[in-house]
Amino acid sequence: MEKEKIIEQIKKLKKEKKAIILAHNYQIGEIQDIADFVGDSLELSKKAAGVSCRIIVFCGVRFMAETAKILSPEKKVLLPKKEAGCPLADMIKAEEARELKQMYPDAEIVAYVNTNAEVKAESDICCTSANAVEVARKIKVEKIIFVPDKNLASYVAKNLPEKRIIPFQGYCYVHDKIKKEDIAKAKENHPDAKVIVHPECRPEVIEIADMVASTGGMIRFAKESPAKKFIIGTEEGIIHRLKKENPEKEFFPIFPLPVCKDMKLTTLEDVYLALKEERYEIEIEESIRKKAKKALDRMLQ
Numbered sequence: 001m002e003k004e005k006i007i008e009q010i011k012k013l014k015k016e017k018k019a020i021i022l023a024h025n026y027q028i029g030e031i032q033d034i035a036d037f038v039g040d041s042l043e044l045s046k047k048a049a050g051v052s053c054r055i056i057v058f059c060g061v062r063f064m065a066e067t068a069k070i071l072s073p074e075k076k077v078l079l080p081k082k083e084a085g086c087p088l089a090d091m092i093k094a095e096e097a098r099e100l101k102q103m104y105p106d107a108e109i110v111a112y113v114n115t116n117a118e119v120k121a122e123s124d125i126c127c128t129s130a131n132a133v134e135v136a137r138k139i140k141v142e143k144i145i146f147v148p149d150k151n152l153a154s155y156v157a158k159n160l161p162e163k164r165i166i167p168f169q170g171y172c173y174v175h176d177k178i179k180k181e182d183i184a185k186a187k188e189n190h191p192d193a194k195v196i197v198h199p200e201c202r203p204e205v206i207e208i209a210d211m212v213a214s215t216g217g218m219i220r221f222a223k224e225s226p227a228k229k230f231i232i233g234t235e236e237g238i239i240h241r242l243k244k245e246n247p248e249k250e251f252f253p254i255f256p257l258p259v260c261k262d263m264k265l266t267t268l269e270d271v272y273l274a275l276k277e278e279r280y281e282i283e284i285e286e287s288i289r290k291k292a293k294k295a296l297d298r299m300l301q
C-alpha cells in the first residue's frame, strides 16, 4: 500500500476503534507525524493514564507500552512491533533486584522506568529521566538502590550529595557510546551552539554539557532558550521534532550518530496492522501489575 493510503487507513481505524496513538520522541519522523501525542517517558505515561479511549497504540519500546498497561489496565495497549525492546531494561532481572534489597535492607529501591514490569514490582518507587533527582530527593531514607542505569545513578548522586546511591551497573548502549571527544568535535564545528545531553550519558559527557535533560526537557529547553543553535547528545530521532517545532533554529547531532535500533523498528505499516488486527497486546500478570502500579503511582504523586 502507498504511504498516503496507509495514513488514511490509520486515521479511519483510529476513529472506528476509539484508539489513540502515542509515540516516543525517538520514533521515526512519519510515526511522530501521525501520532496523537509525542513525548518522553514521563509525559507518555501521564497521557496513557489520563486519556479516554479503548485502545492505545504505543509506538516506542516494550517497557513504555507496559507502563501504559500498568497504569490503564482497562485499556487495550498495543505494541505494533513485538520485538521492540530496550536493552537497558533487559539488563536487570527481578531476582537481581530482590538480591539487592536483601543486601541493603535499610535502603529503598528506585527503578528507572526503563525496566520490565517484574522489576518495577520489586521497587519502592519508579522514576524517569525527567524526575530522577526529584524522586530520590523526596525519599526519606539516606540509602538508595538505583537500578538499572549506572550513568543516571551517577547523575542523581552528583545532584544529591546527602544521599548514598548504590547503582546497578546497567547502561544504555546508545548513550554510553557518546564520548567526550565526540562532543568536543561537534563544539569545534559549531562553537556558538548550546550542548544538550541526556542523563543516560557518561558523567564526563554530562560535565561538559550546557543542559542535561530528558527528551521532553530538551524540547522545552530548545523552545525557550534564546540560543539559535544546539548540539543534541541523545538518540537522533528527536531532531525531527526539534526541527519541526523550531524551524528558525538549528540542531546538530553527535557523530557517530546515536541510533537506538529498537526505537527504529516500528513502521507506518506496523501501526496500520496493529490497529486493524488489534495486535500485539500487552499482557501483565495481575499480581505483578498491582505491585508495579504502586511504584509508578508513588512517582506520579
Ligand code: 13P
Pocket (backbone or CB within 6 Å): 025, 039, 040, 041, 042, 114, 128, 129, 130, 172, 198, 200, 213, 214, 215, 216
Ligand atoms: P526519556 O524519558 O528522556 O524520553 O528517555 C527515554 C529513553 O529511553 C532514553 O534513552
Ligand code: SF4
Pocket (backbone or CB within 6 Å): 061, 085, 086, 087, 088, 089, 114, 172, 173, 174, 175, 200, 235, 260, 261, 262, 263
Ligand atoms: Fe533503551 Fe537506550 Fe533505546 Fe532508550 S535509547 S530505549 S534506554 S536502548
